[in-house]
Amino acid sequence: MAIAFAFTSAVLWGSAAVVNRVGLLRMPSAVGAFVSMLVSLALILALALIFDFRELFSLPAVAFGWLALLGALSFLVGRYMNMSAIRMAGSSRATPVVSISPLFAGAFAFIFLGERPTAMVVVGTLAVVAGIVLIVSQGLADTRNSPSSKTASLGILVALGAALGYGASNVLSRQVVTNYATPLVGSAYSLLFGTLYLLPLALRAWPQMAGVPKGDLRFIVVSGLMQGIGVTTMMAALARVPVAVAVPIGSLNPLVALALAAIFLGRLEKVTPRIIGGTLLAVGGVVLVIVGRG
Secondary structure, three states: OHHHHHHHHHHHHHHHHHHHHHHOOOOOHHHHHHHHHHHHHHHHHHHHHHHOHHHHOOOOHHHHHHHHHHHHHHHHHHHHHHHHHHHHHOHHHHHHHHOOHHHHHHHHHHHHOOOOOOHHHHHHHHHHHHHHHHHHHHHHHHHHHOHHHHHHHHHHHHHHHHHHHHHHHHHHHHHHHHHOOOHHHHHHHHHHHHHHHHHHHHHHHHHHHHHOOHHHHHHHHHHHHHHHHHHHHHHHHHOOOOHHHHHHHHOOHHHHHHHHHHHHOOOOOOOOHHHHHHHHHHHHHHHHHHHHHO
């Protein structure tokens, strides 16, 4: 059952990236990210009220400082930049780059927690770097062929920023969950802070929604539900099996995004052999990094 939960997370996260690509075609990233986070917050908060009601209202004051920082890293930096990267570079290019966040988590753990990398982590790191080089080289080749593809190359850099935010939040999450809150309560409050941080950006970008069809918002709502349910099913998996088992399965989400992009987004994105090879290398490297750290 735990493997099924983790695989469900991978499918939902990969699918959400493709759904975001469609929803963000005409929508500002700030508005899309805000709506997505609002939907995820409603879902996670409802679950926390049902299953962790007492814990939700019994946190020490110091916990809220950590949760505010976690919300900034995971959602203001992570999800906002992730959705911006998908809008700029497409799901097939951005998602594999964002998925290397465990590599940054390992780097932060080495710097701040004193963790030492194993041989498997080193090999996985090299595979990730090789995969990213392939994906970036495809973006550079596209730029030479089309000036508009410069946006896609910039989107890959934004995706790296999202991976950095997610990686730092993974390390901080350990601090929060170990010392202050349950995973469900920690997710609810960090989502709340992240949503509040993004509200001014969403309000500033809202006038640009004048020409956006209402149907586009439906895609973002579906994406928010997918991401929220994905977080919940991963929590369920982690409650049953070690991190080294569940997280690598969840890290397969770029393969799901790649397959769905090739099937449904043929007119929007060109999935080349170089992108496929880079994605496989990056995902394989991430799995090695996670297992090596476990």
